[in-house]
Every structure is written in C-alpha cells, then in structure tokens.
Amino acid sequence: MNKMKYRRYKDKAFLYLMFLITIIAITPLASIIFELVAKGFNQLNISFFTEVAPTTLDSMLAKSTGNPVKGGIANGIVGTLQIVGIASLMAIPLGVFVGIYLAENSNKKFSTLVSFSTDLLAGIPSIVYGIIAYAWIVIKITDGYSGFAGSVALSIMMLPLVIRSTEESIKMIPASLKEASLALGTSYRKTILRVILPSAMSGLFTGILLSISRVIGETAPLILTALGSQVINLDITKPTSAIPLLIWEFYNDPYLINMIWSSSLFLMLLVLIFNISAKQISKRWAIQ
Amino acid sequence: MGNTINNNNIALHIEDLSIAYTKDKYAVKGINADIYKNTITAIMGPSGCGKSTLLRAINRMHELYPEIKVTGNILMKDQNIFKINAMEVRQKIGMVFQRPNPFPSMSIYENVLAGYSLNGIKLKKEEKDRIVQEVLEDVGLWEEVKDTLHKKRTALSGGQQQRLCIARSIAMKPDILLLDEPTSALDPISTSKIEELLMKLKDKFTIVIVTHNMSQAARISEYSMFMYLGDLIEYDLTKKMFTNPNDKRTEQYLTGKFG
Numbered sequence: 001m002n003k004m005k006y007r008r009y010k011d012k013a014f015l016y017l018m019f020l021i022t023i024i025a026i027t028p029l030a031s032i033i034f035e036l037v038a039k040g041f042n043q044l045n046i047s048f049f050t051e052v053a054p055t056t057l058d059s060m061l062a063k064s065t066g067n068p069v070k071g072g073i074a075n076g077i078v079g080t081l082q083i084v085g086i087a088s089l090m091a092i093p094l095g096v097f098v099g100i101y102l103a104e105n106s107n108k109k110f111s112t113l114v115s116f117s118t119d120l121l122a123g124i125p126s127i128v129y130g131i132i133a134y135a136w137i138v139i140k141i142t143d144g145y146s147g148f149a150g151s152v153a154l155s156i157m158m159l160p161l162v163i164r165s166t167e168e169s170i171k172m173i174p175a176s177l178k179e180a181s182l183a184l185g186t187s188y189r190k191t192i193l194r195v196i197l198p199s200a201m202s203g204l205f206t207g208i209l210l211s212i213s214r215v216i217g218e219t220a221p222l223i224l225t226a227l228g229s230q231v232i233n234l235d236i237t238k239p240t241s242a243i244p245l246l247i248w249e250f251y252n253d254p255y256l257i258n259m260i261w262s263s264s265l266f267l268m269l270l271v272l273i274f275n276i277s278a279k280q281i282s283k284r285w286a287i288q
Numbered sequence: 289m290g291n292t293i294n295n296n297n298i299a300l301h302i303e304d305l306s307i308a309y310t311k312d313k314y315a316v317k318g319i320n321a322d323i324y325k326n327t328i329t330a331i332m333g334p335s336g337c338g339k340s341t342l343l344r345a346i347n348r349m350h351e352l353y354p355e356i357k358v359t360g361n362i363l364m365k366d367q368n369i370f371k372i373n374a375m376e377v378r379q380k381i382g383m384v385f386q387r388p389n390p391f392p393s394m395s396i397y398e399n400v401l402a403g404y405s406l407n408g409i410k411l412k413k414e415e416k417d418r419i420v421q422e423v424l425e426d427v428g429l430w431e432e433v434k435d436t437l438h439k440k441r442t443a444l445s446g447g448q449q450q451r452l453c454i455a456r457s458i459a460m461k462p463d464i465l466l467l468d469e470p471t472s473a474l475d476p477i478s479t480s481k482i483e484e485l486l487m488k489l490k491d492k493f494t495i496v497i498v499t500h501n502m503s504q505a506a507r508i509s510e511y512s513m514f515m516y517l518g519d520l521i522e523y524d525l526t527k528k529m530f531t532n533p534n535d536k537r538t539e540q541y542l543t544g545k546f547g
Contacts, residue, residue: 183383184402184406
C-alpha cells in the first residue's frame with residue numbers, strides 16, 4: 001500500500017516537473033514578445049507605414065534639437081512586398097510542378113536524386129544563397145545590387161519548402177480519386193490539374209504561406225543582394241530596401257534605436273499573420 | 289452454355305485474357321467469356337481470385353500500374369479495346385469503385401458533369417441542367433440533393449456518395465458500367481437502394497459487378513461468373529448456378545465451404 005502511495009507522489013512530482021520545465025522554456029519567448037510590444041508599440045503610428053526611413057543626418061538633427069525622430073519604414077515594407085512577391089512568383093509554380101512530379105513518380109531513380117537535392121537545398125545556410133545570388137545576378141545580370149537578386153536568393157530558399165509541401169499534400173490524396181477521374185476517360189494532365197491539384201489545395205496553400213513566412217524575415221541573403229535603399233524603389237534592377245535590412249541599418253545607427261523595436265514587432269506580426277492564415281486555411285479547406 | 293446466343297446481344301467478348309502482376313504470376317488465367325447486353329453479370333469468388341483484376345482490365349485501369357502485364361483480347365462491337373485509345377474506352381465503359389470517391393473539390397452538380405468538363409466537352413446551361421436532373425433522378429438522389437446541388441463539401445452519406453458516383457459514370461452514357469464491390473463499404477439500407485438502382489439501370493446499360501456477397505449476386509444478376517485462383521471455374525445463368533452448379537468448387541463456395 002505504501003508503495004502505491006509513493007508511486008502516486010512520484011507521478012505527481014513528475015507532472016509538476018514537466019509543468020515547470022514548460023514554463024522555463026516559454027519564458028524567453030514571452031519575454032521577447034513583451035519587449036517588442038513594450039518598446040515598439042508606440043512607434044507603430046501612421047507615419048511608420050507611410051514615411052521612408054530617416055537618414056542618419058535626419059536623426060542627428062532631430063536629436064540635437066530635442067525633437068523626436070520622424071520617419072517610418074515605408075521603403076522597407078514596399079521593398080519586402082516586392083522582393084518576396086517576385087520570389088514567390090518564381091518559386092511557387094516551379095516548386096509545385098516539381099512537387100507533383102516527385103509525388104507522381106516516387107519510385108524513379110531520378111526522383112530520389114531530386115528528392116535528395118531538395119533536402120540538401122533546405123540545409124544550406126541562407127547566407128550562402130546570398131553569395132550565390134550575388135555571383136549569378138548582382139555581378140552578371142543586374143550589374144549591381146538589386147531587388148531582383150534578393151528575390152532570386154529568397155526564391156531558391158523557398159523552393160525546397162514548396163516542393164516538399166506539394167509532394168506531401170499530393171501524396172495524401174487517395175489513389176481512388178485519380179482512378180475515378182481516369183475512369184471517366186479524363187486525360188492524365190487534366191486529372192492532375194483539375195482533380196488532384198484542387199483536392200490538395202489546402203495542404204498546398206499552407207505550405208506556400210509557411211514558405212513565405214520563412215523567408216520574409218531573412219536578412220543575410222538580402223545584405224549581399226538587395227543591399228537596401230533610402231527611398232521607395234520599384235525598379236527591380238536597382239538596390240531595394242526590406243524590413244529586415246532596415247532593422248540591420250537601424251541597429252548600426254545609435255540614433256535610431258527605437259525604430260528597431262517597432263520594425264521587429266511589425267515583422268513578427270507579419271510572420272504571425274502568415275502562420276495563422278496557413279493554419280486557418282489548412283483547417284477550413286481540408287477535405288475529408 | 290446451353291442456350292444459343294445471338295451475336296448482337298454480346299456487349300463484350302473476352303478472349304483468352306491473362307493478367308500477371310509479376311512475371312509468371314498470373315492473377316487471371318486465360319479467361320474466355322461473353323458479356324450480354326442489358327444484363328447484370330456478377331463476378332464472384334473468394335478474395336484474391338482475380339475478380340477485381342479482371343474487372344479493372346475491362347476499362348484498362350491496370351495501365352495505371354505499368355508492372356501489370358495483360359495478354360489476350362477484349363472485343364467491344366468488334367473493336368479490340370486494347371488497340372484503341374484508353375480514354376475513349378473509358379468513356380464507353382464506366383467504372384464505379386469499392387469506396388465512394390466523389391471529387392471533393394467539386395459540388396454535386398459539378399461531380400455529375402465531371403466526365404464532360406474533364407474531357408473538355410462543352411454543354412449549354414440547359415443541357416447541363418437537364419443531364420444533372422435526369423441522371424440524379426435515375427439514381428434516386430434528386431429529391432435528396434436538389435437544394436444543395438451547387439454547394440461544395442456537402443455532407444453526403446456513404447450510400448448517397450456511391451449513388452453520386454454511379455450518376456457521374458452514367459452521365460457519360462457509357463455502354464457498359466463496371467462496379468467493383470460497390471456496396472461493400474455501405475450499410476444494408478444503402479446497399480438495397482443501390483441494388484434496386486442497378487436492376488433499373490440494366491435497361492439502359494450493360495452491367496458487370498464484382499461482388500463478395502453471394503446473395504447480392506443471386507438477387508440482382510442474370511449471369512454469374514465464379515472465379516477461383518485466377519481461373520473462371522463456371523459461368524452460367526445465375527439461377528442455374530445457384531441451384532445446380534456444374535463444378536464442385538462452385539458448389540462448395542456457394543454453400544460456404546470456403547471463401
């Protein structure tokens with residue numbers, strides 16, 4: 001009987017221990033969010049979204065006259081939308097087709113090779129993509145730093161994620177659906193495009209959104225490619241700003257410390273929105 | 289088979305058909321049989337006897353798996369179905385599967401017309417509406433779904449889904465309808481609805497049904513095949529086979545000695 005009691009205590013203690021460890025683990029996470037909100041929230045005003053980032057001169061002048069530094073991150077927001085948008089345009093169609101190919105031909109040697117390369121691609125540090133895009137695009141094509149080079153770097157980063165999620169979601173579609181379509185006399189191409197792909201939409205979309213949220217905060221590859229810009233630049237062959245690039249610039253400027261927090265908070269919210277949308281879509285569009 | 293058969297009554301002429309999954313391992317062994325127009329032919333036999341394999345070969349579903357090798361001929365209106373385009377064959381020979389598999393990304397309306405839309409056949413709005421209503425009435429689903437035709441992801445029961453799949457197949461007006469154990473995943477009420485439906489549909493189509501369920505074969509079919517280990521042991525009028533089978537193995541199967 002005593003032994004049983006002892007065991008019950010041990011179970012209780014184990015439960016509390018797990019609880020305690022969970023608390024310890026989420027403490028840094030909670031602190032990060034708290035710090036970002038506390039230090040960045042009051043900077044999130046209209047001008048934060050409409051004005052371009054202040055220069056060092058602006059901030060020095062403001063500081064010396066005792067006024068608050070004016071300015072926002074409009075150039076970064078526009079740049080991020082542009083760089084990530086073009087990266088998505090390149091990576092998503094490509095990745096979806098590769099994913100379909102892998103799912104449909106999983107027992108071919110070539111697929112194993114592609115699959116292995118995809119895994120390898122996913123494991124490459126992001127700065128290496130930056131260097132590659134620098135060598136391929138900045139030097140050879142746009143002849144200088146450019147938003148397009150940044151898009152290329154980010155799109156290669158997105159590829160493995162899009163490929164994998166497409167492959168996985170297509171493999172989840174039961175073979176009976178494909179048979180049903182073919183049994184109606186449908187061609188293979190239409191079976192894939194009109195039956196299989198729409199049925200896999202939920203998984204596909206989730207994967208795409210997660211891949212976007214994965215690259216939206218990338219800084220290292222952009223430093224080597226897009227470089228940054230003081231103004232809103234819509235020419236993809238010219239240096240372009242981005243939110244993570246601005247955070248890096250603000251960090252290098254002692255007068256702009258407040259902008260770091262608000263930009264980081266905004267970036268975090270952006271990623272959060274993508275992640276929540278991904279979850280919602282996978283739930284709502286899921287097909288039984 | 290005793291009775292003389294007029295050639296015009298033959299929907300399918302199966303000639304020395306063998307199907308192998310791996311080399312020299314035959315799932316179907318040299319089958320010869322004629323399937324008669326506007327009848328229901330049941331294919332029975334224990335698991336693994338090759339009955340589904342045979343059925344799937346009739347609309348060339350086996351071609352999805354390149355390792356499967358088929359020899360022999362199947363003639364439909366004097367045309368060898370292995371010599372013409374598979375897509376054409378499948379438009380003339382529809383298939384309904386064991387598990388209901390309506391297209392989840394489409395509404396009921398779109399499901400019924402899937403054969404047309406997926407094959408790029410354009411129809412006028414009135415024509416579409418007419419086909420959908422006619423076919424859904426044929427399968428006895430119209431009253432149940434007429435208000436939710438265009439809604440996506442409507443919750444249909446298994447039996448309703450299977451009737452929708454039959455509707456999808458017959459909307460294409462095939463000559464032959466193949467059914468691979470269409471009621472094995474359904475409850476008794478849905479099963480009897482589908483059986484009634486098939487008895488009605490045989491006026492318009494030639495039906496070949498694989499079934500595990502002997503009493504189902506007895507209830508709905510005119511002709512029955514009994515297969516065992518890839519061989520066609522016996523093929524006769526269902527009445528004759530169930531009352532006075534020629535082969536001992538058929539008798540043993542029908543009396544539940546194995547299977």
